Amino acid sequence: MSLSQSARRACRRSLFLALASAASLVSGAAFAADSIDPRLQLAMQRDLGISAKQLPQYLKTQSLSLRQGASAKRALGSNFAGSWIERKADGSFGFVVATSGTGKAARSLGGVEVRSVRHSLGQLENAFAALESQVRSRVAGVSKPLGGVHSWRIDPVTNSVVVSLAPGATEDGVDFVALSGADAGAVRFETDEGTPQLLANVIGGDQYLWEVTEGYYPCSVGFSVTKGETKGFVTAGHCGQVGRVVLTGDVEALVPLGTFTAVNHPGTDMAWVTVNPEHTLLGQVKDYADGLLSVKGSVEAPVGAALCRSGRTTGYKCGTIRAKNVSVRVGFDRYTGMTETNVCTGRGDSGGAWLTADGQAQGVTSTGLVPFGADDNCVVAESTRKTWFQPLNPILSKYGLTLLTQ
Incomplete structure (x- = not known):
């Protein structure tokens, strides 16, 4: 391989x-x-x-x-x-x-x-589909655990299906591919630094909170949206639960902002929050340098394109798209259809906005490889750093939302 x-x-x-x-x-x-x-x-x-x-x-x-x-x-x-x-x-x-x-x-x-190159895109897609099928057919308590298998994706640059593994987990990767029946000649292994972790910790990139047993759970706003006359914003699904109240402001003086209306995760990582009528939506994203960037649309950028993400923990960071339609394991859950990037991010950035140079909204922060004991992956070298986002257009389509542009 x-x-x-x-x-x-x-x-x-x-x-x-x-x-x-x-x-x-x-x-x-x-x-x-x-x-x-x-x-x-x-x-x-x-x-x-x-x-x-x-x-x-x-x-x-x-x-x-x-x-x-x-x-x-x-x-x-x-x-x-x-x-x-x-x-x-x-x-x-x-x-x-x-x-x-x-x-x-x-x-x-x-x-x-x-x-x-050796393999057509169709052949790579067949190998990827075999891996996906093997995961879907697994039976809890019966099937062999995936162990150190983190994610899998099609990588046209290396003309392979890349399976990302924890250090020392090559045997888990070999078993994963062998059991799937995928063409082993089309598969390449790579070793990750850290493990995928959900980054949970009304302008795009701004902070919001929702109450949990131990206090408040922070995430970041994605993009302002509407559904008819109803106002809201999109964010990551793992950031909340349907019916939970979303708050804004300082912990000492919190103000109700809205309510989680729909949540889909795992599998996907999408949600939208209905915002209370008294609040004002803006079709902009915070750049954490005292400025706001306008959202122009949601045309999907290609592999290799540059984009930046905004979030309450690490601010405004940029990088490039590495791959699309990536499947990622986070604990016992699996997320599909993710876009992989080399952009730095941290806990609490989850749900935050991703925007290209020409103002095209791309998605909301989902998960990233974070070194053990760290709160972000900004210390990881760009060449091995991995952060994934949930693409935006599937969220808009699933919930029947309209993106607010500037």
Whole structure:
């Protein structure tokens, strides 16, 4: 289950993926670098190690990926093996399309690098589906425990299904794959630092509290939403229970903010809170630098795009999307459909907002790999840091909500 030489080269070249999800998704045209909020530019430079001079080039690459990605998938058909944005050795950015065939049908697409790999996306999806099926068919008290198996995902960059494990849990991973019947040649193992932990501890990213036996449980607001005339906000499902009152303000002077109206977790990690009529909703996200960022829509960003998250514990942090449709084990629970990132986060950030450079809302913070004894994963190296969020659009669809934009 080791990487091929070409896959290893691809992994090295893609250690730093693309940086900004910054194209006009309505018109399809790229927008100027100076149209990005300067505070967001500074946050991206701080967390991603980029320069202002690189901005126009990766914006151009991002726009190209949105135009050519679907075309490449149609052209390659069953040989399509995924696409991503990656940083090259010279610091520039490029859009890569992988194929399990010759790739001839896609080589005429302008600005696209076509790379040949072993497995098609369909083959990787079949291996992923086998792992999912094995988990769904497990019987409590009868099936062998998954032990140190943390998560599994499709990774087009390495052309594999990646199974993430606790240190020393290789045997658990081997058993997991073997029992599933998945193609072992399509699977790669990686070792995590820490274990997935729920980060529980009305502007996006702001704090709210709900009462539990031992006191108050803090989480973060996702995005303001409406359902008809009803006001509310979305957040993580593990942050509350239906009917629980949500509070805002200091513990010494708490004010009722609303009530958990719907909660779905585990499996997914979504919830929405009905906000009391006297409160005002804003279609903005807190940047924890005395500023607010406008929410423009909820167009889903691709793998490799940059985005930032806002939360009450670690503030405003940025990074990139590593993978989508990731399945993650948290204790005895399993979460599916998660998006994996390298963004730093901590306990209490749960439910907080994720936003791209052009103001597209992406999701709410769910869980992250946190070192034992730590309250956040900000001390973990970016290359091994993992934080997952629940995508936003499935929340809006499930509950029939409308995102409030600015």
